Amino acid sequence: MNIALLGYGKMGKTIEQIAIKRGHNIVLAIDKDDTDYDITKADVAIDFSIPSVAFNNISNCLNNQVPVVSGTTGWLDNYDKAVALCNEKNGAFIYASNYSLGVNIFFELNKTLAKMMSTLKQYNVSMEEIHHTQKLDAPSGTAISLANDIISQHASYDNWKLDENDETTIPIVAKRIEDVPGTHTVNYESEVDTITIEHIAHTRQGFALGAVIAAEWIAGKTGVFTMNDVLNIG
16 A cells, blocks of 8 residues: 655654554655645545645545545644535545544543543542654544543533633643653542543554555545544444
8 A cells, every 4th residue: 555644754754664564655755834735645544734725635635536544633623624625526534633542442441431420519520631842733642532532421521621620621730841742641530639640652653554554444435433433443
């Protein structure tokens, strides 16, 4: 399979290594903010660029009938436009805030725990995420996904905020520490105990492998998908 890498930073280079090991060809690798390229020689594109160009990259792929897998966060104000364009062009598109197979299992655990805790009013939920200092957005897309999943399952919460909380708001603390690939923690705290679930990424390899698996999966398909579809979850 011929793969285009839209964004060739640390993540793009890690994806390249894994894709080649799995027998694929990298036919295009562009800088994270480059928008002048020919996407048509690719069978599928993997976008790990930056928020300001992500929608342009996705649109370029869909307009040229190239399936696209996007892991860029911070651009979701345009997500509905990407979905509409995908449907209009009969294209193929996956967005995920995190492609790690372990994180996607963590997502499911988080939703299950939130549903269980919904009737236990003595527990207050809070979240923390830690990433490397090069990460541009805060909180992370993964943290936002976790918070939104809690809101969907827990009757007491209807919003999340960075470093703020009230009775119906989930507080998220975002820390930036050099060379941390990604740590996400969800706490339920009462006067008598604390329940914590946590995912700690040791390297970028897990994110990159999941993105390549998603690219392999989407080849030949049409529609808008998530990692739940790729992993056959739910």
